[in-house]
Amino acid sequence: MDYIVRATAAGGQIRAFAATARGLAEKARALHNTSPVATAALGRLLTAGAMMGVMMKGDKDILTLQIKGNGPLHGITVTADSKGRVKGFVDNPEVLIHANELGKLDVSGAIGAGYLTVIKDLGLKEPYSGQIELQTGEIGDDLTYYFAVSEQVPSSVGLGVLMEKNNTVKQAGGFIVQLMPGTSEEVIEKLEMNLSQVTSVTRMLEAGYTPEQLLEQLLQGMEPEILDTIPAEFYCNCSRDRMARALISIGAKELQRLIDEGEPIELKCHFCGSAHTFLIPEIRDFLDAAGGEVKPER
Template identity: 55%
Template structure:
């Protein structure tokens, strides 16, 4: 199944819903960053959520960032998504390896630790909008549900998951976000909560071959679900050699001259996608001519 996400409404517009399958996206992130299973699970959940949330942005250049800073060995997670289904991100320490938790699951909560979650929406204004809440479980999904309710006053149900094969590749990944719209009835919210509580883990449903559209029909069919749009989603970074050149130029003539004097090629690495860019001494000298 190729990665995709879907947007829908239900209960006559009382519920706004998103669902996504992101196995290929998370696998690419795993390969690029060399992540262990527990880090793949933590970052994969964050990337999946960012993709669905970023899709809600209106402008072509709008960006949404989820930033998690915790006391655990991962240190922090960052995921950035645009409004077109592109997402990128990284973990501060991709090599964290922990034993399974008491339930036999990947111990994301311990890997992340106690901390805060920030959601940053950059819509081209002078300052981006930033909302921040404390982590309540460090499992990512519950923390986002709390963020939506506490920071944005939008009661929400969030489920995110990543299943990892024995060889550490990604078997499946995905999730859903269900939100109560202004004016929604308490009865609808109660019925939705009961439905979500009784639903199987989202990765089990996707691993059985079901699509995000089928996922929303399974969850919301009794409410009268209306599929609005489906969209591809994938890992994509906007770093380029030209951007890296500008970063080198920005350090100034003195520091750039020092790099030339050291006589060694310079290697620059993108945090988000782990792509490397090498610059020879001759190329560094050329950059000096534009300063």
């Protein structure tokens, strides 16, 4: 089962999160039929989104992570809530590129140069939005940079997705470790030493490390304390009603154009691929709801 662990260490000077996310990464792969490199990129951002989502407090808070690059993947979009539920998609799920010089899936090459945008809708008048230029395209490095620049929180983000030979997901997970204001130099040095000994998230997951054991390794010697455990899952809240509301929102003019064309319209969810068809009589009802005038039938 996928889950996220939230912890503190060094008497509250450090907060940390770790996740195992094989199931949700595999569900995303199956839904979108992603290539191995697209699966790795999406799985990493989904894992990060799930952990960053549970950092939010409100039941209705929504986090959106969006990467736009000039590589063949084009972009990745992930949204998460505060309950460990996450969903996402890649713009070009079928992209195939050569492995990098280390023989690993070249996520950085697939993404290319571009930007990472983080949007938090916390129920305020305006959502919070922060954007950084991608530093490496490896996602973990870019989120580390984002936290330092946009949120002024020194952090270390590690993410990994390991594929089976049949291109299903074998392992997926990651961690986020953050320094709280006023952290002592002694604690910082200890954490840096621990982090320097972590070579690969996927290697640790493959060796059988649980999220709790990941944090024990990262926070060794700093009295880590597990605060809670949150289930994580790929979850899409799309529905026929939500799609109907989206259709109404395009306005009377566009709805009238659809009626004039006389063909049913199919709407497909980017996140989970589910499709719903709306017939002309339904679209006429939507036009009424949008405040338009229905032309008489000929």
